[in-house]
Amino acid sequence: MVVETKKQGRNSHRGRLDIIADILDASFVGIRKTHLMYSCNLSFKQLKCYLGLLLGKELLHVVTDNEGANLGLFKITDKGKKFLKGYEGLKGLMH
Helix, strand or coil: CCCCCCCCCCCCCCCHHHHHHHHHHHCCCCEEHHHHHHHCCCCHHHHHHHHHHHHHCCCEEEEECCCCCEEEEEEECHHHHHHHHHHHHHHHHCC
């Protein structure tokens, strides 16, 4: 009998969209770069690349205070929430 892992039926490698979804899901309340790196199990180099992509596509934004100062937090945008909802819908069709 084979014990199945959390990712039943999938290989252990996440695809690009899986990683993007993990980052977006972790950033609902605002999250620091280091916490995001650990919660999504990414290297700093990988995270930096994905953050650049997600910020550029306006799926994430940097949280600022009232005076525009960077608070060091990343948070999902409405566009990112739409992406995540669509991703979950497609994933649901595959099961």
